[in-house]
Amino acid sequence: MQQIYELVPTSNENSGIKFGGGAFIDDNWPQNPLGENLTLLLTIDNDKLTNSINSINLPKAKYISVFSTYNENRYFLDDIVYFGDDAELDHLKSGFTRVTLTETSTLRE
Template sequence: MSVEITYKDVENESIVPRLGGYSFLPPNIDWPLNPNGEKLILILSLPTNFLNKALNFNLPKEHFLSVFTTYNQNDYFLDLITFHGDKDELENIKQGFTKVLLHKTGEIRNESNFLIPAQEFIYGDKLKLNYEEFDGENLDDKEIYCGSLIGNKASLLQKEDLGLDNYQFCLQIYGGDFPEEFRDIFSLSDSTGYLFLNKNYNENDIGVFFTQCT
């Protein structure tokens, strides 16, 4: 069953599962750039020990999963990070407009032009979600959960079959849950980011992160 995620302020260098804060990229890994040469911003820092326990993954112990995305306060970028099942959209994202990295614990770093104040994951209620497919117009009369959650299955995906059969859903992050000054982190405050991890991960394809907006 999926579990709701809420947040509380935490130190930017904290080793807990969190939004934002500093990264722990080792010095031998370059700070990720998108195809336009722009530095990505860190949005998630997730210890692999936490992911293995919470989601029954088998990632290397004592590592981190760092998730980055394109972010720009001046230029439109929503189309660069959005995926609704179109192969060209997915290829665009995989070129580096978002990035999922698995790495050993390195130095405290931030080479982005921005730093999101760190927010620790807090676990709330287990969620019995309505998985009726979104038809683009009507959501039916049942309550739909639109917030952040971890595990089981994503909520409110606009297309259930995204062609991600080799990937396992990990978590979703609601843009409106970010600190106020970064609620446009996914371009629109009501956008949701989805993290899927490769079931047969390798260093070139750990996972995929994308957004949708309903």
Template sequence: MRIHKIIPASDGKLPFMFGGDSAHVSEWPKNPEGQDLLLLFTIDCKVARQRLSRTDLPARGFLHVFSTYDSNEYFIDSITVDEVQLQKGMASYTCVVHADDVEPIKSPRPSIPLQLADFEETTIDDDELSVLSLIADEAPAGALIPVQLSVDYNFLCQIYSSDFPAPFEDALYMTDGVGYLLINKQIGGGKSDGCFFVQVA
């Protein structure tokens, strides 16, 4: 299976950013309890689209992924998803926003330190249970993507919690947590720009 590993980098026109204290949004997203969400990562759509040859990515702008996070509270149940939760409707404890031509605003909460990242093409076995942060055309082995989501969304990437810069290796609640980003097959087509959730074994 061909994948692109997401690896730390420091120069060049880079497609991926862990953390950061600003985002190209008109208003900082909150969860249903009114808590400001944490910016997990950002994808530069133009650069990523060229590097990955993914026509389902927007031609330009930024794809921001936010999540509920509280270092002192239990929140893992809020950021996981299964078929039962989908039947009830997904609550906005995570948020995926595509932004184009919007001036960035600062996060109202403490942020994950910015870490630039690049893509490195490689392969893994089709049945390999990988904990890499990676981009792929289809979900790797072990990823349990609800069938209902595959109707409107394409798999884009897997994020391993320990890859976030210190002290946010628990950004997905567990340091060995794995999160998945799916993007809308038609950005701006009436549904959310994407879907991000964490899988619990």
């Protein structure tokens, strides 16, 4: 049996997780190895999330942004889904998904 974990906020206030929109990043918008802009999936305000979920302890005063490949004009799922093959894992690690950690509070669209 597979164990599943759930993060449960201690209140209904803003948990610090924002889906889509702009990202808090220092550099240019990230791209995959094909030169396509990655799609922002979510941004986490570490301080807000840590305050709303007692059992989590993220780096203070930082933002995590999660980006991944999406392209409505070509089949892209092989770029982001892993089924256990070593060559497939090497392909995924080449930059089709990216997670950034930054201190900046400047939003980039």
